[in-house]
Amino acid sequence: MMSYKDCTEKSQHPKKVLxxxxxxxxxxxxxxxRREFTITRVDGCMIQGHVEKCDYMVGVHEEEEKGVLHLVELKGKKLDKAISQLESTLQRVPEEFERYRKLCYAITTVIPKGGPRAMKKKVEFERKNSAILKYSTMRYKVTI
Known part of the structure; x- marks a missing residue:
């Protein structure tokens, strides 16, 4: 595992696409x-080896030890796999983000099936991980 700092870049770009x-x-x-934010390459940098991990973390600092941490998994068709990668990464988040609000994104190339099963999965994820889970197809846009 490389250090968080070695895998992170700071940015103030008005638009960034991961x-x-x-x-x-x-x-x-x-x-x-043009707020400052950080982009961390998780898969293959911060977390290496045969451990499930998401692709990126985007940190937005707000005030004293608080802010928002966005965990992003860009996936083909396997929503369940994306969710487990996000969960695994949440267990390895650097200490400095402990008090941050965590938002997780599973962005797939196919439309995730909605309905009661997907809703149950979302609620379960949020309860278990104290983090919000969002699904999207092809792209997700956040404003910071």
Whole structure:
């Protein structure tokens, strides 16, 4: 495992798009006020080896030891796999983000099936991990 700092870049870009090589899905950051935020490459950098992990973490600092941490998994079709990768990463979040609000995004190339099963999974995830889970197809855009 490399250090969090070695895998993180700071940015104030007004627009940033995160995607994986060969992936059609993306996570867009809209930053009209040019706030500073961090982007951490989790998979293959911060967390290596045969451990489930998500692709990116985006940290937005708000005040004394608080802020929002966005965990992003860009996935093909396997929503369940994306959810377990997000859960696994939540258990390995650096200490400095402990008090941050955590938002998790599973962005897939196919439309996740809705209905009661998906809703139950979302509620279960949020209760178990103290983090919010959002699904999206192809792209998700946040404004910070």
């Amino acid at each position: 995607r994986d090589k060969g992936s059609k899905s993306c996570f867009e950051i809209d930053n009209p006020s």
